[in-house]
Amino acid sequence: MPTPTSPADTKKAPQFAAIKLRPLPEKPQSCCADGACESKVQPVLSAEGERYSWLVSGMDCAACARKVENAVRQVEGIGQVQVTFATEKLIVVADGDVRERVEQAVQQAGYQLRSENSTPEPAPSRLRENLPLIVLMVMMALSWALEQFNHPFGQTAFVATTLVGLWPIARQALRLIKSGSWFAIETLMSVAAIGALFIGATAEAAMVLLLFLIGERLEGWAASRARRGVSALMALKPDTAIRLRNGERQTVAASELQPGDTIEVPAGGRLPADGKLVSAFASFDESALTGESVPVERTCGESVPAGATSVDRLVTLEVVSKPGENAIDRILKLIEEAEERRAPIERFIDRFSRIYTPAIMAVALLVAVIPPLLFAAPWLPWIYKGLALLLIGCPCALVISTPAAITSGLAVAARRGALIKGGAALEQLGRIRQVAFDKTGTLTIGKPQVVAVTPLAGIDEAELLALSAAVEQGSTHPLAQAVVKEAQRRQLPIPTAQAQRTLAGKGIEAQIDGQYIRISAPDKLSQGMPASALLAHIHQQESLGQTVIVVERDGEAIGTLALQDTLRDDAKEAVAALHALGVQGVILTGDNPRAAAAIAGELGLDFRAGLLPEDKVQAVQALNQRSPLAMVGDGINDAPAMKASTIGIAMGSGTDVALETADAALTHNRLIGIGQMIRLARATHNNIRQNIAMALGLKAIFLLTTLLGMTGLWLAVLADTGATVLVTANALRLLRSKD
Incomplete structure (x- = not known):
């Protein structure tokens, strides 16, 4: 039985903020396998209704998440829906028991659901996974060979090849139409292939489908690359643990551990839960969670996050986190919330694509019929141009241009120990021109x-x-x-x-x-x-x-x-890095002027001292009016100012209130991460602009060449697939960023 999500607010370990599952906003709808769902979900009553969650299989691109959402939203009684592409999770809030209807709707849309706690099915072999594509390639080669020796046989072979390739695509298109996604890429591809058959362009119809399937496989590969960071994070938590009870060692499932349990972790082993060190002293490698490359020394009584590795000795710890609420789980929840908080530019692209796709279909229809009807032009050439235009107008590359870059940017930030709560926060980070620092616990050790x-x-x-x-x-x-x-x-x-x-x-x-x-x-x-x-x-x-x-x-x-x-060891380096980015800094502190002046003098920053929380808010609002400001803090008294700023950044060792209020958190407590986040945000924005330029530029070029009769159907689909692959590959460049 899968574990339902819970809205409960729980106490958190100091290293990371627990992200509560809050009401999910309505999101615009916008790809992909057949399957059945056997998961059974137990509801949890929340303020908004009964809440259910599943894992979704078969999503090859970010647009798939929107299609699943759209399918579930058609179910009567559904209040809120969210599909997180990075973690493949579906969350539903409804007025009553909608499990069977949700499972049926997702199945009809061509996707699979499974329990969150279920063991994932083993991945199919590469041969089986690529068998449809291999079959189509072989049929395409045989059709071309027959065409060289016997034209009628060749044409018949191309028709057969087209029908074999069209069957799964057309079936998926019908499913998506029934679930509310009328203008999916499968629909455009089906219309273009059928139209090409009717006008006798059989070879091109087959080629269109072959190129489309190749593009789908490339998109699936890119999606797996994008999700690899999340998968690696999930793999940090071991499935079993050694629990000490009544002097005996018991091997138990990690999910059975409760606060107060005593566990043993051998040298080289990972912690299955957040723990408090019982042993006198130990070193832990926390790099996978915090980005800190040097092992951290912990003494008796100090907290250690789940996923950390004991470097050189057997250690004993007391469990302090509940099942599903350790450091790794909280980061995964943060990633889910990050996808909910989409960037304004991403929301705009979504709205634009919903208008753009039907508009392109209308334009393609007009191109196909207006010249023959009004100007006595031949029908077949203009129908052919209309079909090519239909494929060129496919919005896949445009739709994926923004989420692909943002997902890569968020993954890189997490890898460096900076948790950014979504595309909106990432976009705001790129605009920052000022940073206000709290002093105690932020610039200083505290x-x-x-x-x-x-x-x-x-x-x-x-x-x-x-x-x-x-x-x-x-x-x-x-x-x-x-x-x-x-x-x-x-x-x-x-x-x-x-x-x-x-x-x-x-x-x-x-x-x-x-x-x-x-x-x-x-x-x-x-x-x-x-x-x-x-x-x-x-x-x-x-x-x-x-x-x-x-x-x-x-x-x-x-x-x-x-x-x-x-001062923190990296405070001077962090301030210098911000200045190099053209970002100015100021200290806002409630401490006395002498202490503030000493720290400000060391860092070369302006300061304002003796501030109450309301004074900090007023100072932040005044600074924000000049240019976008980030507020960096760690205490409860910093939370109002962080909320009033363009974006709030919390130190990972800060209070729960500060961490929940912030739009980003530095889990490793290294101030140098602020400059890295801003630099990454700007690189992500540049990447998005490049992606949009490539997506629209290629379409504009091939639109012109198609209308002039210079390019045909197969080049049209190659342009669309090529643009999608280029955009995805460009976004994946961020994952290789070392700076």
């Missing part, structure tokens, strides 16, 4: 670090830091944790503190070896302000954006510690 230890007379750095760490041991305050971590990093022996207590609003103190050690801010000292020399030093550090704390021993200051949130 965790303070000790950057200076200044002892006074009678004590050295190591002793000062060790005493401070002893007092701060066990505290949950970020500054306290930073002090302890620095002492541990230096491998200092930390003495035992007693009578530790927090002084509300003042600091913290404890007793060590009979001495009272107190840590506080400079203005909270027990004896007032420190000496003038120390005070000048503190002011100098604070002017650099550092937070200074003073350490006292028995009421006397013995030194200071300076802490600061440090």
Whole structure:
């Protein structure tokens, strides 16, 4: 039984955003196999109705998804329909139980449905898969040979070849007409082939069908290439897992794992679910998910996403994700939502093609009948030209020009650790001329670090830091944790503190070896302000954006510690890359002006500090009026500003609210990915423009040569198939992009 989709909102691991299945918008309709459906789907009641999902087989191109949608939309009681070409999933929201009618509608349209949890049928052998094409090629060669020796026999052979090739195409055309797709390529091809037979162009009728089938195979190959990235992602998750229960090791299906289960992953093995490391230490290869080429070191208690590989040791983890909700599943859901959010140019091409195709059929009819009726021109030549025009006007290359490029662009972005929520977001990214950064957790690591230890007379750095760490041991305050971590990093022996207590609003103190050690801010000292020399030093550090704390021993200051949130390693490189693209940057932060100025000075950026969330929104709106702006953030307070910007970009380690609000997310937390996304978006737009130019340019050339009598039917279909292949191949170039 397939698992139905659920609208439930669940808690997510920090690395990735869970994408909820939201109401699906109506989408325009716009190719391909026979089969039956045996899947049974259990409904889940949602706010919009009962929701069902299947996997669709037989889709060779992006237009196939629209045809399946169109067929399902004809079923009474259907509220919303979405077919995701990349993941081959059909999702339906309906008022009642429509399973049988949906399955019947899809079957009649020439496609197959199967359960989401079903084991896919083994792929047919290449011989069997290409048998219809091979048969037609052999018949075509025999017909041509007979034509050379005996014209009547040759003509009869060409007719037989045409009928053999026409049968599956015409059958599919009738199916699509019944399901609401009147102007599919199969319909145009059937009309052209039958018309060619009636006017005696038998050889060309057979050639048209042969070239069409070759084009279909090429499109299927291109589609499999486009989906390969998604298939590879799905393959990252192992089918089984080793679960530890009551001291025994059990091999169970990965789908049976529940939060709280303890699992083992051997060296070189992949995680079947999101987990929290129980082992003391391990290295994980997360490159397939985040694009990070260097193995990531994790310590006990840290989260590790599903699909990561344990590099060098057997590890034990506690499962933290529910079935179907791990990092890989959430990325797949994001891809599904990405196809829902189609780019404006893609929606325009869809609307245009719905008008364009019937208009071309009307023009072809007029070309065939007007000259003979009004100007006494011979019928056969003009009918022939009309049929050729019909094939030239096929919109396949135009329709696929945009989704092919966008799918490739989104796949490349995902491979680099950037998740972009659809073609609309990708299109907006290409327009960006400004980037606004949050500071803490975005440009900086978000965790303070000790950057200076200044002892006074009678004590050295190591002793000062060790005493401070002893007092701060066990505290949950970020500054306290930073002090302890620095002492541990230096491998200092930390003495035992007693009578530790927090002084509300003042600091913290404890007793060590009979001495009272107190840590506080400079203005909270027990004896007032420190000496003038120390005070000048503190002011100098604070002017650099550092937070200074003073350490006292028995009421006397013995030194200071300076802490600061440090820049991400790639922050300067990321800002330089944006400047190289002509994109300006600005920092919008709620932090104090001194800290903001220090970070802005290092990066050479303007800044605005002390901003509340509503202030950030106002700043973003003002900047957005100048030129398209991207807001990059990680916190709940950044979400409103991200929503107000042209496009919001979330750091993958950010809060759930920020991740869900954003239009894109950097799963690897590397800022250099922002420039890469913008560069990729611009390359995708250039690719789309090239595709549209090729699709329309070839049609214009062959339209002119056909009307002048220079080209015929087989060149017409070659032009259409060639344009489709060229457009698809051009889009696939993005997949080879290394920059």
